[in-house]
Amino acid sequence: MRIVNLAHGNLYALGAYVAGWILGLFAGPGHEPKMWLFFLLLSGAVAVAVAGAILEPTLLRPLYRRAEEYQLLVTFGLLLILEDLMHLVWGPYPLTSSALPDLLGSSTILGATYPNYNILVIVIGFVAAVGLWAFVYRTKFGVILRATSQNMRVASALGVNVKRVYVQAFTLGCFMAGLGGAVIMPISGAVLGMGVEALILAFVVVVVGGLGSLEGALVGSIIVGAVRTLGITYFAEIELAVLYLIAVVVLLARPAGLFGRA
Amino acid sequence: MTSVPSFHSATSARRIVAYAVPVAVVLLVIPLVLPPYQTILLSYGLIMAIAALGFNLLLGYTGLLSFGHSAYFGVGAYAAAFLVKYLGIKSMEVFLLGGVVASAIVSALFGLICVRYTRIFFSILALALSQVLWSLALKLFWVTGGTDGLRVPTPTFLGGLVQTSGDKLSFLSNTYYYLVLVMFLLCAGVMWVIVNSPFGKALQAIRDNEIRAEFVGVQVRKYRLIAFLVSGIFTGLAGTLWVPLNGLTTPDILYWPFSGEIVFLTVLGGFRTFSGPIIGAVVFNYLKSYAVGFTVYWQLLLGVVLVVLVLSMPSGIVGTANALWSRLRRSAA
Numbered sequence: 280m281r282i283v284n285l286a287h288g289n290l291y292a293l294g295a296y297v298a299g300w301i302l303g304l305f306a307g308p309g310h311e312p313k314m315w316l317f318f319l320l321l322s323g324a325v326a327v328a329v330a331g332a333i334l335e336p337t338l339l340r341p342l343y344r345r346a347e348e349y350q351l352l353v354t355f356g357l358l359l360i361l362e363d364l365m366h367l368v369w370g371p372y373p374l375t376s377s378a379l380p381d382l383l384g385s386s387t388i389l390g391a392t393y394p395n396y397n398i399l400v401i402v403i404g405f406v407a408a409v410g411l412w413a414f415v416y417r418t419k420f421g422v423i424l425r426a427t428s429q430n431m432r433v434a435s436a437l438g439v440n441v442k443r444v445y446v447q448a449f450t451l452g453c454f455m456a457g458l459g460g461a462v463i464m465p466i467s468g469a470v471l472g473m474g475v476e477a478l479i480l481a482f483v484v485v486v487v488g489g490l491g492s493l494e495g496a497l498v499g500s501i502i503v504g505a506v507r508t509l510g511i512t513y514f515a516e517i518e519l520a521v522l523y524l525i526a527v528v529v530l531l532a533r534p535a536g537l538f539g540r541a
Numbered sequence: 542m543t544s545v546p547s548f549h550s551a552t553s554a555r556r557i558v559a560y561a562v563p564v565a566v567v568l569l570v571i572p573l574v575l576p577p578y579q580t581i582l583l584s585y586g587l588i589m590a591i592a593a594l595g596f597n598l599l600l601g602y603t604g605l606l607s608f609g610h611s612a613y614f615g616v617g618a619y620a621a622a623f624l625v626k627y628l629g630i631k632s633m634e635v636f637l638l639g640g641v642v643a644s645a646i647v648s649a650l651f652g653l654i655c656v657r658y659t660r661i662f663f664s665i666l667a668l669a670l671s672q673v674l675w676s677l678a679l680k681l682f683w684v685t686g687g688t689d690g691l692r693v694p695t696p697t698f699l700g701g702l703v704q705t706s707g708d709k710l711s712f713l714s715n716t717y718y719y720l721v722l723v724m725f726l727l728c729a730g731v732m733w734v735i736v737n738s739p740f741g742k743a744l745q746a747i748r749d750n751e752i753r754a755e756f757v758g759v760q761v762r763k764y765r766l767i768a769f770l771v772s773g774i775f776t777g778l779a780g781t782l783w784v785p786l787n788g789l790t791t792p793d794i795l796y797w798p799f800s801g802e803i804v805f806l807t808v809l810g811g812f813r814t815f816s817g818p819i820i821g822a823v824v825f826n827y828l829k830s831y832a833v834g835f836t837v838y839w840q841l842l843l844g845v846v847l848v849v850l851v852l853s854m855p856s857g858i859v860g861t862a863n864a865l866w867s868r869l870r871r872s873a874a
Contacts (some may be wrong), residue, residue, distance in 0.1 A: 341852055356843075480666040486662070
């Protein structure tokens with residue numbers, strides 16, 4: 280939709296916090312963890328989607344006609360607000376729910392022990408990606424969405440309710456961010472600062488892979504994931520720096536990224 | 542954004558002098574009138590104003606929004622701290638020189654990478670690079686002192702000609718204030734010349750229409766790089782000036798919320814005007830030192846004000862004041 284959202288990472292963090300909080304209510308100490316609790320993870324996604332449905336008309340809609348800097352500034356303000364709101368509501372300590380993954384046990388793959396929950400996360404991620412792709416490229420709503428993003432005025436002249444499409448698209452994007460945060464929460468917990476970290480990592484992925492390229496994003500995220508894991512093992516001190524250095528090297532060699540269309 | 546009546550032309554230089562001279566005189570007598578605490582607070586404000594002037598060369602004049610200006614501020618500050626720690630140098634002149642050289646090197650390097658992109662990609666790339674420096678300052682604690690930071694003692698001036706020993710408070714609120722003031726006036730003057738030079742006009746042309754600017758022969762990327770470099774040096778110089786005042790440099794000034802503060806105060810003052818960042822920096826500095834006193838949720842306040850500003854007062858304090866003033870004059874005429 281050509282909306283730049285610096286607060287996207289914080290919406291992801293919000294999903295993690297809401298999911299962690301709701302789970303804490305039902306699966307805290309003294310409760311027997313049960314399978315149906317996994318569905319509570321969706322609460323994070325739903326809550327963030329609701330937030331998105333409120334934020335788009337109030338904060339972003341007035342700015343579509345103005346220069347892009349203003350969108351950056353407003354979403355940056357939103358980032359600051361969300362960061363401190365999470366601090367205000369849930370306090371400075373991380374929320375965790377490690378009992379949930381334990382429920383699924385673990386399995387041995389190629390000699391390495393691997394928690395089943397992580398496999399579930401991979402499956403969810405895959406399903407979400409395929410679902411999103413199908414939604415955007417294989418449904419009528421997807422066609423309308425892409426048309427509106429290409430040319431808002433023509434779409435509007437053809438009878439598309441542009442405002443509604445924007446709200447729906449933004450809500451969907453927020454749902455995805457919230458879902459991501461919610462499913463990662465049982466593994467890494469909900470921590471202050473995870474939003475900005477996610478924002479920057481996502482950006483490195485996009486830069487390495489190439490802007491506006493789906494397969495680039497996939498390859499980029501695999502590279503970033505591998506480098507982070509190796510980095511933490513072998514040179515923990517400068518792990519972050521190495522990651523950015525790779526992004527820089529890719530940029531210098533191929534300014535458009537690995538799969539980018541220059 | 543052509544509809545916003547913004548940058549004064551060089552022909553109104555006389556009018557600017559008419560504004561600048563009284564302001565400079567007021568700033569000169571402040572240490573004689575106000576208590577030391579207020580003077581030191583104002584020093585912080587003027588230092589942030591130098592950083593904001595540099596930042597606004599990119600945002601207001603070139604149309605590039607950097608979320609990584611903490612990097613250059615931090616480099617300027619750490620350059621001075623390293624000079625103390627590793628070379629035992631305590632001369633302010635060497636600090637300033639070192640800060641300028643270090644921030645020039647870093648901003649040239651980062652600029653080469655960043656100016657390949659514009660818009661949000663530029664913004665986040667700048668942010669990412671500043672996070673690299675932050676993580677290095679944090680993790681390489683045997684070099685940078687980690688979260689404890691590095692101490693910077695009271696520097697000497699002109700090889701000891703100016704008395705700097707004795708009471709630190711009176712030194713900071715007198716001698717050091719005047720140093721900051723001189724540097725501020727110098728920087729504001731230089732920046733004024735830059736934005737009104739053909740180079741500055743070319744930057745504004747790039748901001749308003751990159752493709753047309755390229756067609757009339759402006760080397761867009763090279764000009765952006767030079768703007769980035771100048772911007773980084775100004776911000777680095779501010780960092781170097783900040784360090785003896787604060788007495789300590791920690792990784793906090795390399796962290797992204799500090800970049801956010803630079804962005805914020807520039808928007809607060811108004812980034813489409815020359816004086817906006819200066820006013821914004823000084824006002825912000827007072828706001829912060831009093832607001833932090835009664836709330837820990839300072840970022841929340843900052844975010845709310847930023848959102849409200851952009852939605853309802855996008856031209857900032859100075860822009861809004863200008864608009865009000867011209868409306869007042871029109872209705873009077």
